[in-house]
Amino acid sequence: MKSKSNHTKSFMIYEELVEKIQNGTYQPNTKLPTEHEFMQQYEVARGTIREALQMLYQNGYIQKIQGKGSVVLDIRRKYNFPITELVSFKQIAKAMGGTSRTILQELSLIKPDAFIQTELNVSTAAEIWKVVRTREIDGEKIILDVDYFNKQYITFLTKEICEDSIYEYIENELQLSIGFAKKEILVEEPTEMDRTYLDLEGFPNVVVVKNHVYLEDITLFQYTESRHRPDKFRFVDFARRFANYSYPNM
Amino acid sequence: MKSKSNHTKSFMIYEELVEKIQNGTYQPNTKLPTEHEFMQQYEVARGTIREALQMLYQNGYIQKIQGKGSVVLDIRRKYNFPITELVSFKQIAKAMGGTSRTILQELSLIKPDAFIQTELNVSTAAEIWKVVRTREIDGEKIILDVDYFNKQYITFLTKEICEDSIYEYIENELQLSIGFAKKEILVEEPTEMDRTYLDLEGFPNVVVVKNHVYLEDITLFQYTESRHRPDKFRFVDFARRFANYSYPNM
DNA sequence: AATTATTTGTACGTATGTATG
DNA sequence: GCATACATACGTACAAATAAT
Numbered sequence: 001m002k003s004k005s006n007h008t009k010s011f012m013i014y015e016e017l018v019e020k021i022q023n024g025t026y027q028p029n030t031k032l033p034t035e036h037e038f039m040q041q042y043e044v045a046r047g048t049i050r051e052a053l054q055m056l057y058q059n060g061y062i063q064k065i066q067g068k069g070s071v072v073l074d075i076r077r078k079y080n081f082p083i084t085e086l087v088s089f090k091q092i093a094k095a096m097g098g099t100s101r102t103i104l105q106e107l108s109l110i111k112p113d114a115f116i117q118t119e120l121n122v123s124t125a126a127e128i129w130k131v132v133r134t135r136e137i138d139g140e141k142i143i144l145d146v147d148y149f150n151k152q153y154i155t156f157l158t159k160e161i162c163e164d165s166i167y168e169y170i171e172n173e174l175q176l177s178i179g180f181a182k183k184e185i186l187v188e189e190p191t192e193m194d195r196t197y198l199d200l201e202g203f204p205n206v207v208v209v210k211n212h213v214y215l216e217d218i219t220l221f222q223y224t225e226s227r228h229r230p231d232k233f234r235f236v237d238f239a240r241r242f243a244n245y246s247y248p249n250m
Numbered sequence: 251m252k253s254k255s256n257h258t259k260s261f262m263i264y265e266e267l268v269e270k271i272q273n274g275t276y277q278p279n280t281k282l283p284t285e286h287e288f289m290q291q292y293e294v295a296r297g298t299i300r301e302a303l304q305m306l307y308q309n310g311y312i313q314k315i316q317g318k319g320s321v322v323l324d325i326r327r328k329y330n331f332p333i334t335e336l337v338s339f340k341q342i343a344k345a346m347g348g349t350s351r352t353i354l355q356e357l358s359l360i361k362p363d364a365f366i367q368t369e370l371n372v373s374t375a376a377e378i379w380k381v382v383r384t385r386e387i388d389g390e391k392i393i394l395d396v397d398y399f400n401k402q403y404i405t406f407l408t409k410e411i412c413e414d415s416i417y418e419y420i421e422n423e424l425q426l427s428i429g430f431a432k433k434e435i436l437v438e439e440p441t442e443m444d445r446t447y448l449d450l451e452g453f454p455n456v457v458v459v460k461n462h463v464y465l466e467d468i469t470l471f472q473y474t475e476s477r478h479r480p481d482k483f484r485f486v487d488f489a490r491r492f493a494n495y496s497y498p499n500m
Numbered sequence: 501a502a503t504t505a506t507t508t509g510t511a512c513g514t515a516t517g518t519a520t521g
Numbered sequence: 522g523c524a525t526a527c528a529t530a531c532g533t534a535c536a537a538a539t540a541a542t
Contacts, residue, residue, distance in 0.1 A: 067539030317519035
């Protein structure tokens with residue numbers, strides 16, 4: 001999972017601590033070194049350490065307890081699944097282990113119909129890339145991804161890019177920074193497309209994840225529907241009660 | 251949505267800005283005042299303003315763009331639904347408007363079976379509150395909530411509390427601070443319980459949200475299954491690509 | 501039971517870097 | 522090149538919660 005360059009001290013410390021939590025250097029339910037110890041270890045100001053710890057906190061790696069210290073959580077380890085982050089299928093497949101394959105069913109430039117005009121907020125004149133891909137895991141076609149990209153921002157696409165990772169291409173080749181996405185999870189009846197491209201095995205509905213994806217400058221460039229066979233669908237989320245807004249500092 | 255006291259300057263500023271975004275004082279796709287202007291307006295240090303803005307950013311209210319400013323997003327307004335936060339049904343029902351009702355089907359103290367022992371990480375000796383509630387919206391029973399509370403932490407429950415809001419009771423009466431939760435969304439076949447307590451109308455499966463809820467001191471005190479009729483299920487999530495770890499400051 | 505030390509939380513101020521216009 | 526605005530980092534002080542004396 002790489003993206004734009006982030007060579008700040010706090011981010012590098014964060015990455016190092018994530019690594020040490022994942023490889024067991026810091027064990028679940030034990031305390032991390034104190035902020036003061038980290039200060040000396042990394043020779044940075046306390047605020048810098050607190051930023052790194054805040055990222056760990058925000059992403060569910062640790063719990064910070066005032067007066068006590070930071071405790072390593074094992075939630076990530078227990079559910080080794082991408083938790084509420086924007087990740088591509090390639091990353092998920094890699095994390096899950098099993099054999100996976102992407103089959104490109106369609107790659108075309110289209111004029112947006114009324115639905116796509118609304119979802120991508122474009123006029124009839126716009127040009128849109130339509131990408132249809134089947135995701136096969138352990139020999140079963142269980143996910144159908146239908147993507148629509150605004151050609152104004154994603155100017156060029158090829159079969160090879162779609163079969164690898166479009167996100168990697170967007171961030172590394174096109175040098176665009178993906179900012180955020182709004183996800184919506186629903187259950188729908190299978191469409192004709194679902195029936196042809198998925199191994200539905202008689203399941204009477206599909207779980208649909210609808211995604212609007214924005215760049216960092218707030219331009220909406222992608223609308224995606226990820227259509228899952230219900231028995232294979234799983235979504236894991238980590239939520240804090242108040243995103244306990246204790247922020248680093250100063 | 252209230253919880254533990256948070257009277258910090260940055261949090262109060264955050265709340266005030268949320269209010270102003272929601273009531274339209276700050277319009278979507280326009281820029282907020284600069285950090286410098288906020289500094290003068292609130293007579294606080296820049297870091298304090300940046301903390302407040304960071305909370306807005308993290309929760310999808312604004313996008314921060316270096317060199318330009320902070321732009322108000324309309325994602326929250328478009329999907330007026332609790333976005334990836336720990337919220338109780340009472341809050342959701344209130345936000346949705348329509349008529350809603352909670353029916354308490356069962357409230358009992360039980361000894362945990364093998365499944366609950368695993369999910370709540372307790373021994374056979376523990377005592378567990380079991381709460382079964384039906385959620386009715388516009389006259390249809392579409393959600394079945396099955397909660398298990400560790401009596402060690404939630405010592406006392408009544409019919410009235412369960413029919414109102416257990417979360418309010420936990421936070422306001424018991425003065426416990428809820429820390430975080432791990433959610434998992436799956437699709438399952440209806441159980442006998444689902445069939446008796448839900449208006450399933452022939453739907454062959456239910457969407458199940460499994461929830462492990464922890465206090466701020468990391469004690470696991472609740473396991474919940476929220477079982478939804480699939481046609482009425484909807485989950486909205488806001489995700490940042492890298493939770494762009496720019497933190498306030500210093 | 502009261503005090504002190506430790507550890508995290510909030511807030512202030514300053515300096516410099518980087519992106520935008 | 523310059524001004525503006527956000528980003529990162531340093532340092533200091535004190536508050537609040539916890540743990541140890």
